[in-house]
Amino acid sequence: MIYKIKGKFFTDFYGSAPAVGAEGILKKWCEDKTNAWLLSWADQIKKKGQNAMEALEQILSVFHRDENNNPILGAWMLRKCLIVTGQTMFNAQKDKSHPKKNSIPMGINLIDPIHINVFNGKKISAPDNVKTYTVSLVNRSFFKAYEVIKSGTTFEAQIHSDEEILSKEHMDMIINKCGLIGVGAFRERFGKFTIEKKEVLQ
Secondary structure (H helix, E strand, O other): OEEEEEEOOOOEEEEEEEEOHHHHHHHHHHHHHHHHHHHHHHHOOOOOOHHHHHHHHHHHOOEEEOOOOEEEEEEHHHHHHHHHHHHHHHOOOOOOOOOHHHHHHHHOOOOOOOOEEEEEHHHHOOOEEEEEEEEOOOHHHHEEEOOOOOOOEEEEEEEEOOOOOOOHHHHHHHHHHHHHOOOOOOOOOOEEEEEEEEEEOO
């Protein structure tokens, strides 16, 4: 079956791709006057022998981009979200009508397009902000920074599923609940969405 969905983020959506090797993206951020503080901040926390750009590459997580450098939700991210939702919801050992956990990835075949654009009335061409955090562990603390797209943005995608593995009833349940699992970095708090529209194309 093919489902067409429209999702709307009710939390901010955080980038999850490492910035290492993405110096072009970093330079674009740092050349933007509204984000010039970021390079200055990275300059303050750099280790001996690093320059600010190298320090920033290590701490910044960015959005995946399409061929036009627009931030996107990757199809693989949405697919993973759907799979984890199904594996969290269903327990074939307790309920024989449920799909088995190891069959759920086979039942969710394909997400189109591979680069899912995000909209806020128009296609979003740049993240809204960068959020920085101090992460404290038992032995150490370190800085992290994330590109952010604000809540209220929308996306559309098509989900291709195998009805022999996942019934329409099971897919409906997965699609309806997947936004609670979320996508991107900090899924526990961010990247949460609701399904505003869902239709079966075939």
